[in-house]
Amino acid sequence: MTQRISKNKRFWMMNPVWQFFKYLWLSLKGMLIVAGGHGSTRSKDYQKSH
Amino acid sequence: MATILILGAGISGHVAASHLRRKLSKEHQVVVVSPNSNYQWIPSNIWVGIGRMKSKEILFPLAPLYKKKGIDFKQAKAISFFPEGDKNETKPYVLAEYVAGENKGQQEKVIYDYLINATGPKLNFEATAGLIPGQNKTYSVCTYTHANHAWEGLNALIQEMKNGKKAKILIGTGHAKATCQGAAFEYILNVEQELRRHKVRDRAEITWISNEYQLGDFGMDGMLLSYGSNIMKSSEMVEMVFEDRDIKWILGAGVNKIEDGKTHYETLEGEQKTETYDFAMLIPSFSGHGFKAFDKNNNEITDKLFKGFMLVDADYTPKPYEEWTAQDWPETYQNPSYKNIFAPGIAFAPPHSISKPRKSKSGTEIFPSPPRTGMPSGITAKLVADTIIDTIKKGKNLQEHKGSMANMGAACIASAGYGTFSGSGISITTFPIVPDYKKYPDTHGRKLGKTFGEIGLAGHWLKLTLHYVFMYKAKMKPFWWLLPE
Numbered sequence: 001m002t003q004r005i006s007k008n009k010r011f012w013m014m015n016p017v018w019q020f021f022k023y024l025w026l027s028l029k030g031m032l033i034v035a036g037g038h039g040s041t042r043s044k045d046y047q048k049s050h
Numbered sequence: 051m052a053t054i055l056i057l058g059a060g061i062s063g064h065v066a067a068s069h070l071r072r073k074l075s076k077e078h079q080v081v082v083v084s085p086n087s088n089y090q091w092i093p094s095n096i097w098v099g100i101g102r103m104k105s106k107e108i109l110f111p112l113a114p115l116y117k118k119k120g121i122d123f124k125q126a127k128a129i130s131f132f133p134e135g136d137k138n139e140t141k142p143y144v145l146a147e148y149v150a151g152e153n154k155g156q157q158e159k160v161i162y163d164y165l166i167n168a169t170g171p172k173l174n175f176e177a178t179a180g181l182i183p184g185q186n187k188t189y190s191v192c193t194y195t196h197a198n199h200a201w202e203g204l205n206a207l208i209q210e211m212k213n214g215k216k217a218k219i220l221i222g223t224g225h226a227k228a229t230c231q232g233a234a235f236e237y238i239l240n241v242e243q244e245l246r247r248h249k250v251r252d253r254a255e256i257t258w259i260s261n262e263y264q265l266g267d268f269g270m271d272g273m274l275l276s277y278g279s280n281i282m283k284s285s286e287m288v289e290m291v292f293e294d295r296d297i298k299w300i301l302g303a304g305v306n307k308i309e310d311g312k313t314h315y316e317t318l319e320g321e322q323k324t325e326t327y328d329f330a331m332l333i334p335s336f337s338g339h340g341f342k343a344f345d346k347n348n349n350e351i352t353d354k355l356f357k358g359f360m361l362v363d364a365d366y367t368p369k370p371y372e373e374w375t376a377q378d379w380p381e382t383y384q385n386p387s388y389k390n391i392f393a394p395g396i397a398f399a400p401p402h403s404i405s406k407p408r409k410s411k412s413g414t415e416i417f418p419s420p421p422r423t424g425m426p427s428g429i430t431a432k433l434v435a436d437t438i439i440d441t442i443k444k445g446k447n448l449q450e451h452k453g454s455m456a457n458m459g460a461a462c463i464a465s466a467g468y469g470t471f472s473g474s475g476i477s478i479t480t481f482p483i484v485p486d487y488k489k490y491p492d493t494h495g496r497k498l499g500k501t502f503g504e505i506g507l508a509g510h511w512l513k514l515t516l517h518y519v520f521m522y523k524a525k526m527k528p529f530w531w532l533l534p535e
Contacts, residue, residue: 001296013506022508
């Protein structure tokens, strides 16, 4: 085993108070990215040529 | 009056059916044909597979819900497609065979005006010799019954380990071109945590085996992501997690044969190798269902509808990896030959993989197939439903609803362990799902601010929240439609 996550980092990763705010932030950011819309990638020129 | 036929009642089929029913008046008929009697929230199967969730918590019967909502449900499997009808039937139809109830074994022509093929994948265990869930000490978590078996197998091993047995656990992909690495990744981390909870972690050697060229490829060609104030590759993130948890890995492995406690695989160097294990969870390859299609004169026209999966508005021209573009990916999920047929979710044939194709020295293709599960399944199903609704209401096919996976974000919340205060999750969002190397040339095809990763307890809470939110939504409880896909 190689310790790759420091004890300090792990403390914050598992701290319920800090993680509660992370949870709110992640929920909001995830929602904005996913519900932020989707659409076409094809230009009118592409559509004409295909 | 229009009849919309939906084949399949998984995430994609169920999303389409529920939106169509809500937005169309009762004069229009929504028919769902599925061989499964239950809806299941597949992302939570990994928790069934470690015994931390009962399968009844992730499923519910479809028939009572559909009856209540006015959706016609036939528990049957599709057999063949007749998009022009036949000599006796002028309208298009799908030939289906009932799999349960008093009509079991009977075939029926299910007529439609619009068809949504949301049949998902066939779990192609047969493509790997000996890969049979529950046999040869191999398991799967692809369905809730498989996940139940996996937990039985894992629990038995844990009890033996408590009595002093040392064990080898192998988790990953069971075929050279399997996809869904994310599910296996979640499962290996959850198993590792459960072994620690049962205080037997020191007696287990855990190994990841995958057809990926690098860790963290996930069938998406890997990603460059923001992690705190750093920018790192997904391969580096996964390597950090695996090393921290003492998980070994084997990459570029095309598993081709399973024997009792032995997996045989080919490497990209062309070598044939064997790995032994006491418990394995290997994801099979996915394939189309092998449907056939016929025109009105009963001539076979399968190649107009299928290329393994269903043909849609993708650019299927064969070309090398360097020439792939975001524009190759479909946007309307409409079949080019029959405009009233759509295939969202896993049912559509992708134009090519997302990960770079690689061959072993002996010519075997070893690389992940592209994932289309979860979030993109729901989003593409909703946009197909909206296209049909607009076409019915406005009288013409407007194709206003488009959603390419190369212009669509996804949140992948990978569970890394279960527990209210001891759990963990790796939250990764990516935009777009299919990298657009022309638009984002310096950030590996993705927008960096929208492609980020986080590790911690919040990820577990988020994954658990998604479980309850999407079960609520799937049960079509009040205001369900306000929840995004």
